[in-house]
Amino acid sequence: QVQLVESGGGLVQPGGSLRLSCAASRSIFTGNTMGWYRQAPGKQRELVAAITTSGSTNYADSVKGRFTISRDNAKNTVYLQMDSLKPEDTAVYYCNARISSTLVLLSWGQGTQVTVST
Numbered sequence: 001q002v003q004l005v006e007s008g009g010g011l012v013q014p015g016g017s018l019r020l021s022c023a024a025s026r027s028i029f030t031g032n033t034m035g036w037y038r039q040a041p042g043k044q045r046e047l048v049a050a051i052t053t054s055g056s057t058n059y060a061d062s063v064k065g066r067f068t069i070s071r072d073n074a075k076n077t078v079y080l081q082m083d084s085l086k087p088e089d090t091a092v093y094y095c096n097a098r099i100s101s102t103l104v105l106l107s108w109g110q111g112t113q114v115t116v117s118t
Contacts, residue, residue: 003028006095009112012085020080020112022095029076032105035098036069036080038091038114045108049080050098062088085116 008020020036035050049059049069057069068081078095093112097105 003106004095004109006093006109006112009093009114011115011117013118014086014116016085016116017081017083018085018114020082020093020095020114022078022080024076024078024095024097026076028097028105029071029073029078032097032099034069034071034078035096035104036078037094037096037104038089039094039111040088040091043091045094047098047101048093051078082114085114087116090114090116 003025005023006020008018010018012018031053033050033052036048037045038048039045047060048063049057049067051057051069051071059067066084071078091114093114094108099105
């Protein structure tokens with residue numbers, strides 16, 4: 001049973017924008033902080049942004065002011081609007097329900113590839 005589906009990745013030039021979407025099953029989405037994570041080649045997976053059920057957000061320093069996380073509780077979907085993209089944003093992006101600073105609820109899915117390049 002698929003519980004998280006990430007989409008919206010692609011190839012974009014530096015300075016461009018992308019909007020990622022993560023559709024979750026209701027049982028996962030409801031009552032959980034949702035997070036967007038990313039993993040670049042040769043690097044550990046890192047938290048990019050998170051949003052609580054009440055809409056409070058936090059961001060990695062590297063994306064503050066450029067990325068915006070939001071959630072639509074009616075659609076069980078969390079979004080990541082990425083603006084002013086940089087080559088160092090290139091990674092596979094994943095969403096998950098965030099339990100703590102080190103724990104997520106589900107096994108990692110396939111993610112969606114974001115490539116920032118000329």
